[in-house]
Amino acid sequence: MRMDIKDGKDILVCTVGKTILHYDYRCIADLHAMLKKHGDWMELGSADEQKPAKEGTVEAWGRSTENPVGGWYGLKKGLRGRFGMYLPPLMEKLGLAEVTHDPKGNKMRAI
Numbered sequence: 001m002r003m004d005i006k007d008g009k010d011i012l013v014c015t016v017g018k019t020i021l022h023y024d025y026r027c028i029a030d031l032h033a034m035l036k037k038h039g040d041w042m043e044l045g046s047a048d049e050q051k052p053a054k055e056g057t058v059e060a061w062g063r064s065t066e067n068p069v070g071g072w073y074g075l076k077k078g079l080r081g082r083f084g085m086y087l088p089p090l091m092e093k094l095g096l097a098e099v100t101h102d103p104k105g106n107k108m109r110a111i
Contacts, residue, residue, distance in 0.1 A: 001090050011075060014086045021082065027062065027073040031087060032096045034061060035110035044099075044106045046085035049078060058108060059084030 003025060004013045010025035035042065045057025049072075053060040062083030063072045074080025088108045091097035099108045 001086070006075075012090075016086070019079065020076075021079045021086065022075040023083065023087070024069055024073045024075060026069070027083070027087060028091065028094070028096070030068045030073075031058070031062070031091065032110055034067070035097060035108065038110075041100075041107040041109045044084035044088055044108060046083070047081055049074065049081035051081070053081075053084070057084055058088065062087070 001015075002013050004011055006022065012023040012025050012027065014021040014023065042061075043054070043057045045054040045059040047053045047059050053063060059081070061067055062074070063080070065071055067073070072080045073083055088097065088099045088106070091108065092099045095111060097108045097110050100106045
């Protein structure tokens with residue numbers, strides 16, 4: 001994960017093998033603020049763009065019309081999903097969130 005600029009906009013670049021995903025950089029601050037307001041553990045619910053996200057999860061929020069950007073934080077059509085997979089470990093590394101590390105059903109909460 002790294003920050004870059006594309007079309008004059010700050011983006012988060014996530015490289016997974018040969019796949020490169022882009023997210024709006026503000027997703028870090030927005031997700032942290034939402035988790036603070038939520039105040040409890042929230043399921044991650046990672047899903048590809050083509051699959052529906054489970055309601056009430058970080059993934060669902062990352063693509064909801066109710067979030068601060070009014071939709072997807074993912075910027076590359078076809079690769080906009082997996083918000084609930086790639087953002088939580090970054091937030092944990094930055095000291096902004098706690099993330100569970102169970103075989104299934106992981107959750108996160110703001111610090």
